[in-house]
Amino acid sequence: MMSLIQNVDNSILLYIKNNMHEPNMDKAMVAFTTLGNAGTIWIVIAVLLIVNKKYRKIGFMALGALVLCTILGEGILKHVVQRIRPSADISAVNLLIPKPLSYSFPSGHTASSFAVAGVLAKYFKKYAPGFWILASLIAFSRLYLYVHYPTDILGGIILGVISSNVVIYMFSKFSGVQENDTISM
Known part of the structure; x- marks a missing residue:
């Protein structure tokens, strides 16, 4: 089963490599990854919400989801699973960004993005x-x-969505932010 998953993962990566790479896409993808480095874009959004009293709780919720998924993903799951990155498995690939030093599963960029996006999309x-x-x-x-790998991304999406849902639930239970609240701007 694991070799089947690995074969599917490799096939998807090779398809992307062979069919989508071109200079403008290279620049765009480096830019999107850079936005996600250390959760930068999400931290900036959360801080902007926190400084506005009307949106402060939602800003703290966004940070809470980010912290939760980071603890679970980067702090625990990566060290339990210890999956090697595709760039280490397939040495012929020229990376457009510095080689990441941590393990591959789950994707921290993806987990943090979906954790905060889940909170923000809710409200x-x-x-x-x-x-x-x-x-x-x-x-x-x-x-x-x-x-x-694609399954690293899938794992990050799942972790991020779970993290946002846990934080939304906890805040609705203990801080007065209701799960069914929405904010119009």
Whole structure:
């Protein structure tokens, strides 16, 4: 079963490599990955929400989801699974970004993006498609740049969505933010 999954993962990466790479896409994918480095774009959004009293709780929820998925993904799952990155398995690939030093599963960029996008989409429904698109582009950039397998991305999406749902539930239970609240801007 694991070899079947690995073969599917490799086939998808090779398809992307052989059919999508070109200079403008290279630049765009490096830019999207850079937005996700250390959760930068999501931290900036959360801080901007926190400084506005009206959106402060949602900003803290976004940071909470980011911290939770980072602890679970980077702190625990990567060290339990210890999956080698595709760029280490397939040495003929020229990376467009510095070689990541951590393990591959789950994708931290993807997990953090979907964790925060989940919180933001819940409370800013009007902008939800934009949050999900940005999270998806950051996730796809990790495949494009050959630093994650598709199943790493899937694991990151699942971890991110679970993290956002846990934080939304916890805040609704203990801080007065209701699960069914939405904010119009």
